[in-house]
Amino acid sequence: MRVIIADNYKEMxxxxxxMVSSQVILKHDSVLGLATGDTPLGMYKELIKLYEDKEVxxxxxxxxxxxxxxxxxxxxxxxxxxxxxxxFFKYVNVKKEKIYIPNGTAKDIDEECRNYExxxxxxxxxxxxxxxxxxxxxxxxxxxxxxxxxxTHLVKLDKMTIEANSRFFNSKDEVPTTAISMGIKxxxxxxxxxxxxxxxxxxxxxxxxxxxxxxxxxxxxILQLHSDATIIVDKGAAKLL
Ligand code: F6R
Numbered sequence: 001m002r003v004i005i006a007d008n009y010k011e012m013x014x015x016x017x018x019m020v021s022s023q024v025i026l027k028h029d030s031v032l033g034l035a036t037g038d039t040p041l042g043m044y045k046e047l048i049k050l051y052e053d054k055e056v057x058x059x060x061x062x063x064x065x066x067x068x069x070x071x072x073x074x075x076x077x078x079x080x081x082x083x084x085x086x087x088f089f090k091y092v093n094v095k096k097e098k099i100y101i102p103n104g105t106a107k108d109i110d111e112e113c114r115n116y117e118x119x120x121x122x123x124x125x126x127x128x129x130x131x132x133x134x135x136x137x138x139x140x141x142x143x144x145x146x147x148x149x150x151x152t153h154l155v156k157l158d159k160m161t162i163e164a165n166s167r168f169f170n171s172k173d174e175v176p177t178t179a180i181s182m183g184i185k186x187x188x189x190x191x192x193x194x195x196x197x198x199x200x201x202x203x204x205x206x207x208x209x210x211x212x213x214x215x216x217x218x219x220x221x222i223l224q225l226h227s228d229a230t231i232i233v234d235k236g237a238a239k240l241l
Contacts, residue, residue: 001223002230003210005238009198012234013042016130016196019230020047021056023128023192028060031120033129033182034088035066035140036080039196040130044088051092058094062123064116066131066140066187068102069176070109070154078168079104102152102180113152113180120186129190133197136160137205137218141181146219150183184222193229195220197237206233207240 006012020043024030034040050056065080074081081101089099100119106112120126131139136158138144143158157165157177166172187193197206209220210231223229233241 001210001226003238003241004230004232005241006232006234009042009234012196012198012232013040013046015232016040016043016194017046017050019194020128020130021050024056024058024061027127028057030061030127031123031125032061032063033066033126033187033190034063034084035130035132036083037132039132039198041087043130043196048088048091058092061094062098063094063100064120064123064126064182065101066129067179067181068104070104070178070180072104072176074104078174104176104180106180109154109180113154116152116180116182117186126190128192128194129187131187131193131195131220133195133202133205133209133220134158134161135164135201135205137208137220139184139187139195139220139223141179142184142187142219144217144219146184146216148184148188148216148222151185152180152182155179155181184219188222188226191228193223193226195223195229195231196233197231198234200236200239202233202237203239206231206237210241 068080072079103112136144141155162175166175169175208218212221214221214224
């Protein structure tokens with residue numbers, strides 16, 4: 001596990017964007033695993049700049065998002081579908097038919113999850129997976145006491161996650177309590193993993209991820225076993241390292 005400590009959020013975002021863009025430059029038809037939340041917003045901005053400056057071309061890439069709230073319409077501004085379009089896809093040239101985000105309104109959840117896994121495998125697997133981390137150590141929506149062997153599945157969100165994500169909704173009651181998420185096994189099968197974290201609120205989770213025991217209580221700790229994992233943090237998130 002490589003740990004890169006960036007001076008600040010902007011530097012963290014730039015470094016992540018350089019990793020993603022060099023992946024796409026080296027392999028035009030790369031498969032990108034993408035995350036939502038506050039953390040990668042700066043990285044998406046940097047990638048948009050690189051695209052506008054003609055440094056990178058996304059026309060060949062396929063993308064798979066980590067997760068989506070369950071029972072949320074794509075048009076809902078809080079859906080991850082909406083987020084991705086609003087913060088990244090509408091500014092770059094990823095082809096619509098190559099964008100995969102779990103369908104949060106699927107009638108048959110098991111089928112949706114199976115199909116999602118199959119699509120990832122059909123596309124040759126994820127070349128680079130971007131991750132954020134919850135203050136409780138979750139990656140994707142794989143909450144503490146995780147089953148390390150799970151693939152894409154329906155998850156019940158942790159109280160702490162509902163609390164943290166309520167900042168995007170009008171009230172805590174509106175936050176969905178379940179989501180479809182890639183499992184730890186799906187994430188671990190990605191060829192490269194890049195986890196981003198900023199701010200002191202993530203310092204404890206980062207310390208446990210990098211220096212702690214590998215355990216289901218800290219889902220991200222499993223990344224210690226990945227053969228190509230990079231953690232890029234700002235000084236706040238690195239505070240306890
Ligand atoms: C988002 C995701 C989550 C977030 C995590 C951190 O797709 O899977 O694991 O990465 O909750 O969220 P932020 O970046 O908002 O602190």
